[in-house]
Structures are given as C-alpha cells and as structure tokens.
Amino acid sequence: MRVDLKNLIPGLCGLVFGGWLVYETFLLDVDLAYSVGGGMSAAGYPRLLGLGILGLSALIICKSILKRFLERAVANGQEESSVDRSGLKKVGVAVLGLVIYTLLLNTVGYLIITPFVLALVMILVGARNWLYILATSILLTISLHLVSLYVFHIMLPEGLLE
C-alpha cells in the first residue's frame, strides 16, 4: 500500500503543531490567565484552536490512509504523480542559501553577502552567463543600498566594512 505523502506529511505537521499548541497552553500561568468574571481564558482560546487543528489533521490522515486502503493497486506498477526531485533540490539549496545569508548578514555585512544570495537565486532559475549574473547582482545590491540610505535613511548592516 502506497502512502499518500502529499496528505500524510502536512497531516503529521498539523498533529505536531496542534499538539504543541495544546501543550503550551497548559504551561501558561492559569491564575493570571483567567479572565475577570469567568468566560474563556487566555489559555482556553488557543487550546480550542489547537484541539481543532489536532482533530482536523487526524481526519486528513485517516481519510488519506482509508482512501489508499480502499483504492486498487496502481495498474501495471506505474508510478503515480512523480515528485520533481531536481526542483525540490533547488528549493532546498535556495532555503539553505537564505538561512546562511540571514546568519551572516550582521557579521559579514549587506554589501558583501547580498550579491552572493542574488547570484544563487539567478543561477537556480536558469541564468548561466557569469558576467551577467555578477553585474546584475552587484548593481541591484548597490542601487537598493543607496535607496535605503538616501531615501529611507536606514543604515543596513555594515559587518566587516565597519
């Protein structure tokens, strides 16, 4: 029986999120959280939301498993909708690049690190000419830095250039 990952993974994420939300509401200070005059407390409302997410996510998972159980096996062993692994890899690389960018922004500085992340995104969407990638990423970085400085009067992180 093939597993319907498209519904199972978000269903599990929903269970984790809903469970975490309900758990956290029990850690809130109940005495302080109780509304004056009764009624739903500051902990009660998010708890209700968490239980709703838990219940609906469980329903999604059950529906997905039941649907697969009742469905006939895929004819002739054909693959169902295949996942575009190369596309997902590119997204993974982009996300990693953005995470590294954010970690290093304050330390290295906007002017130094931004062209790298822009170049990365340009390569991932198909640009191949290195001169073109370099020129575009540097020009965009500098022009928006000038807009930030002279139009909005906001200093961007200088990092190593300080």
Add this chain to the structure above:
Amino acid sequence: MAEVINIIGGLVSAVDLNTALAMLVGLSMGVLIGVLPGMGPLLGAALAIPFTYYLDPVPSIGLLIGIYQGGNYGGAITATVLGIPGTPMAAATLLDAYPMALKGQASEAVTLAAVASFFGTVFSGVLLIILAKPLAKIALGFGPAETMALALLGLTTIAALSQGSTIKGLIAGLFGLSIATIGNDPITGLTRFNFGRTELEGGIALVSMFMGIFAVSELLLQIERPVRAFQATERVGIDFTMFRTLGNKIRLYICSSLLGVAIGIIPVVGNSTASFFSYKLAKDLSKRPEGFGKGEADGVIASEAANSACTGGALIPMLALGIPGDPVVAVVMGGLLIQGLTPGPTLFFTQPDVLTGIFGAFLMGGILLLPIGLASISIFIRVLRTPLSILMAAVLLLLILGTFWVQRYILDLWQLWFFGIVGYGMRKTGYPLAPVAIGYVLGPIFEVNLRRTTIVMSGDFLGYMMSRPITMTLLVLVGIALLLPVFQSYIAHRTQRHRQEPSGKN
C-alpha cells in the same frame, strides 16, 4: 447635505500631492505586476506593505488600492498579446481578447479592456461610497456575539469555499488564528508563545507573515519550476474608437459592473468568478452568442468590467464590517492596521476623514487607470521580455529589504523565511493560503469578541443565543458555508455515477 459635503471634501483632500503620487505609483506597479504572468496584485500588495510605514494613512491605502486596481487590469494586456492570462482574473478576458489579437485587432482589445476596467472601477467606487456607511451603521448595533459570528462567517466562508478540500481550508484558517495568538493576550495582557523573545511580545510581524506566505512561497515555486521567458512581438497601440462603446454598449457596462460589485461583496468568490459569470451572462443575453470565443468585443467588456468592479465590492465588507473578502483586501486591511486603524463600523465615526480620503483615492485610481493603462501598454509589453532571473533577484531583494526596513530586526527575516517555507509547503500539498492571512487579521477581533460573549452569556449558551436573532442567523450561515461543499461534492458524485451507468436496460 452634510454627507455630500463630507464626501466632496474627502475627494478633494484625496487629490493632495502625496495621495496622487501614491496612486500613480500603485497603479503603475499594479499594471506592471499584472502584466507579468505568475505575479498578480497579491504579490504586489505584499511587496508594497513595508512602504506603507513611511506614508500617512490615506496615501498608504491609496498605494495598496492602486496596486489592486492596476493588477486587475494588467493581466488583460498579457491575455491579449500572448494568449496567457497575466492574472487569474484575466482568464475570461482572454477568451475573446486573444482571438481579437489574432485577427489583427490587438489594439482594439487592449483599449477595450482599459475602458471596461475604468468603467467598472469608477462604478464600484460610487457604490462603495453609497453602501459602505449604511452597512457600517447597521453593524454599529452589533454586540460581541454578532461581531464574533460575523468574523466566524467570514473566516468559514473563505476556508470552506477556497480551492481544495474544506478540511484543509479550515486547518489553514485555524493556523492563521493560532499565529495571531502569539504575543500579548488582548484582554489580560498575558504574554503567550513568544519563546522568551521580547520582539514577539507584539506578535508576529504582519509584514513578514504576509510577504513570507505569499511572496516567498511564490519565489520558491518559481525556483522549483521556472516559467520560460515570453516573447511578445505584436505591435500594440491605442484605438480611440473603442471609447464609443461607452455610449452604444452602456447597458452591458452597467450590468457587468453591478454583477462584479455584488460578487465582490461576498467573501472568497472573487474576481475570476465575477468575470466568468459576467462573460456567461453577456453571452446568454447577446444577439450574437455564436461570436463569443471568436473575438467578440462584448466578451472583453463583460469580463473586464466585472473583474474591475469586484475591487470596490470587496472593499465594502472590509471597511464597513472589518471582514476582508479576499487575500488582496486582507493585505489592504493589514495596511490599515499598520497605521493604527482598525477597519469596521467604528472607523466611520472615529476617523471619517480617513475613510472619505480612501473613497476619494479609490475613485481617483479608477479615473487614472484609463490614461495609465493606455499609456503603459507598449512599455509593459517590453517588460515581458525581461529575463526571469533578473525579476526573481529583484523580488528577493525587495522582500529582504522590505522586511528589514520595518523594524531592523533579523528575527523578522527568520519569520519571513519560516512563513515562506510554510506557504510553499501549503501550496504544494493543496492547502489554500487565503484563510491563513484572513485568520491572522481577523484573529484578534474574533478572540476578543468570542471571549466577551462567553463572559456575557455566563454559561447559558442556548438562552443567550435565542435572544440574539442576528447571531443565530449568522451561525446558521456558517453551518451552510461548511455544508455547502459537502453537498456540492455529493451532487457532483451522483451526476458522475449517473453518467457512468449504462444507458438502457433489457
């Protein structure tokens, strides 16, 4: 008389330089974004949100409304020239605009689309001014139970009737409501779910959340599957003879615009539905229905007028009741919240000058849409040739800086990427994004009024609800909204089974 003077005063104040500039920038940006396939006014509005911090209330909302209006029209240019709708709402326009272009009538088609958009927008602006305040006056009499039920109706309708499964829509809505609980509790002030960070005591940054869930997720989708570059080679200009249709086809303009406003008022139904409904109605009532789909001017008028009239219709429940009818309007509502203004009935009486300024800006946008739309045709067609890599790099940098400019917190960037990844995952697995945004903006209103209701009813739920007929009616509508997709699915299943049954028996 005083009302009329107020409205005229608002319209005049909307013509101040800042608002006029904001509208011009918004309209131009909106048309540009509408022209580029895969972008759309939602992305444009999300990108523009950080800039609203630096503007006064009326120009900031004018900027967002301009993007909304321009974006709705811009898709028609791409639909005509390339046969691809630049935005989903231009899909109905394409049915006749592209055949017109193939017959060498591209200039007529884009001009007609501009004229119809102008008419629809201005018409809906007038109705917005007429209807919003009376609706707000009715809503002023609402207590916490009614407000809670109204917020629930808005959220449930959007969650249940969005594309995809109802359960997924409801989960998305609950997720939006949940992230709105981060920060200080609106009633007791207790800090909730802030992970020990003082930056989160005010809640999740609205800019990071909106830009992440809509714009970053779109960026990641484009990285996963880049759209190929387009080549628009057709020379397209303005055909001034199309202005004559404002005289000889005025009934079609008015009917299509009325339909657009009516559909715009209903949450979630949206511009695409309005344009297809109007197209179908125009075809059914036309003396030449066989011409539709082969380059019939009435098809372009009906779809564009309805699509543009939806913008005014969608603003009516947002301004009067505080219930956003679609994701773009939710972003506009976010713009109001950034300015410290809570949309809803009280705004009409606490900040009437701001509201009349918004009405004036909307009307000004409708009027300016015609010259900007026409003047920008040949410019924006050239933009279609811009390589995707440059566009994506520019969008990414605007996302980073737009988020950073607001509070200069690196934590806001982390939130941006978090919501971007969540939005990407939701899009890949069939979860709608609109309920998350609407849950987030409606969350505080819903929570406060729900908890107030539970205090007032003191445990006697049934007795209290029986004494509130409006609340009961709204809750019944919530039930209908939840059951309607189930009913529709059952009917579709039965129809399919009926078709599959062998015809005739021995």
